[in-house]
Amino acid sequence: MLAVSRMYDRQTYPDPQSPDRVLLILDLTASMCRRILMGVARYARVHTRWSLAPESMDSAYTNLAKQAGNYIGMIGMLRVSDAPDLEVVRASGLPAVNVSNNAPPGDFPAVLNDDAEVGRMAAAHLLERGFQHFAFASVGNFQFNVERLAGYREMLAGSRREVISVHSGSDRRGIARWLRDLPKPLAVFCASDLTSRHVSEACRLANLQVPHDVAILGVNNDELICDTCDVPLSSVQPNFEEVGYRAAELLHRQLRGLPLPEGPVRIRPVGLEVRRSTEVTASHDVLVAKALAIIRHYASSGMSVKELATHLPLSRRSLERRFKKVLGRTLHDEIRARRLERARTLLLESDRPVIEVAQAVGYADRRRFARDFQTAFGDTPSAYRKTGRVRT
Template sequence: MNKPARSKPHVALMVETATVYGREVLSGIMRFMRTQEDRSVFLEQRDLLTSPPSWLNDWQGDGIISRGSTDEMIDAAVRRNIPVVELNDRSEVDKAHVRSDDAKIGEMAARHLMERGFQHFAFCGFDFEAWSQRRQEAFIKTIQQEGGQCDAFNSPWMNLARPWEEDQQAISEWLQSLPKPCGIFTCNDLRGQHVLAVCSTLELTVPEEVAVIGVDNDELLCQFCQPPLSSVIPNAEAVGFLAAERLSR
């Protein structure tokens, strides 16, 4: 008599495919899963703002790894005791969290610019984003520990709250106010592209007058910049691997 086939564990991956960081996270998840028993995985093309599918609210799966959870999805998972590993800043959720070491990223950027002899420093990030704030705090702290000072500029991300031209004008006024030469750390490569675009408009020489370093090592974004943007690699693949490992416990 044949034994009934054991059903595969069902795992939902709510991770964006539209960014390099998200794809690297997925690569790490895949690397871990190849070391484990076969499982059924739900994955769709999505960006960071795409809402999870409504059917997840009634899903009877075995685990979720998410960078785009909603309160409704988390509440539903908690009610049914489905394990969730969060990769975003949802400190109010009593679930496992795995993310890049933002403090270390900020420190690395500061040391990179200091080693290149800069005496003036600045940070450009996004308002209301905890990961950006952590990177800013670590960057400024490292600079100040070495006796330096650091300026900062932040404005909202995600479909900018004000028109693109207004944000660029604000960055332009900020850049012109900075002492030169200046080493600037931007919270990610997208923000780095914003800054370098304004440098081009202002005809500021890069890296002689302004040096810019981003985060994520998004090759396409970095190469769009002139000159190409330098970037800190956050090792998102390790984040994905650790998240999958945590979920399997």
């Protein structure tokens, strides 16, 4: 690490017209890679005088083998499946940071999307919609598929639910046959937006309505995919800009000879963009479905279980028993979960003080809010904001 630092010191801005070049190996046809690039650029503008040199996945490694001396370091999608290309990276001797979620363990410092948390967030959303039957669809044998499915299963297990079926592949007719055989209404979490599109097209082939027969939820919030389907697709939004920002920060630390984290840095998703593909309440019990809809809209106002019961033709006790029987969780748990989900979004997407966030979602007691939030998400509100948002 010291040798890298000395090399960097000798080359630091000898000419204002020739800033140090950083190679970026990214597929810029993919929205996630463009967001990573934006995060890298944000860090570089504020903290360095780097010249960013994006290269396509096809040409980057060939150019690197010939021109490694033109760069001081690199950030890229260094994938397990690209073994010959990884050898080119190693042979270059350049400091590198990996941003691929199919990363070779331990080869390079890495900043990765927290894919298990993506799966947990997906399950929480589909549970909140009242589904009882859950499936998972993906394409390819990628590590991020494995981790997203694991998080999905973990969250469902906490509500005594399970993934009843898993499908891998992009053939629409095969997906249609798979969907026909599963109980309805069905919630399908897809490992990517592209897989969501495949499932949506398969539903049309199988004469299944989205979202009433099959609700579909993807990952990446690629608007070009999500907004152009027959039924616009809901999607979990990873924080790819933060991935890029933190990757640039990690490369900068390498170049200065500073200590690095022992393992990959994991970045939590920002939230979830709800579109029509999950805009449904899946309970066959009309009163439970109505209770869910009311909670979804008014939980953050400070509404209590007692107040909720006044909007329905049932006593509070009868409503609580019915809700627990149908969904396996209490009304109080549901209201608290919706408040905390809203709080998570406000923490990541606004600069409001924690006390104001607590009040905005119906908590009068900041300490109780902090305790509930940490129980739900594993961090205090302040720590969650610090580790999960995009730096500006």
